[in-house]
Amino acid sequence: MTNGFLSQIYEAISGARAEVIGEPEFRFRCPCCHRQTLDEIFDPEQGTGWDICDHCGWEDDSTTDETQRSGCNRGSMSEYRARMLARPNYYNRDKWRA
Numbered sequence: 001m002t003n004g005f006l007s008q009i010y011e012a013i014s015g016a017r018a019e020v021i022g023e024p025e026f027r028f029r030c031p032c033c034h035r036q037t038l039d040e041i042f043d044p045e046q047g048t049g050w051d052i053c054d055h056c057g058w059e060d061d062s063t064t065d066e067t068q069r070s071g072c073n074r075g076s077m078s079e080y081r082a083r084m085l086a087r088p089n090y091y092n093r094d095k096w097r098a
Ligand SMILES: [Zn+2]
Pocket: 030, 031, 032, 033, 034, 035, 037, 053, 054, 055, 056, 057, 058
């Protein structure tokens, strides 16, 4: 897969042709909204992670139980998902992102 599909999107939006080259950047999947938005995934042994999803705002703290209230997030994963469902226009504002 390449970034070539972006040429069509760019042309549809701007009306001008452009060549887009390169490979898409790999991103990890957000455990909350499942979009590929994270630069790294939580790893307690390495002490890495804690990436914040720029789509849903969830901070990856290794929480897997969707009803568990997370310490660094303001609520549980299911509450974040309910918020996305309640405001679909806001959360789909950037639908071209993977
Ligand atoms: Zn997310």
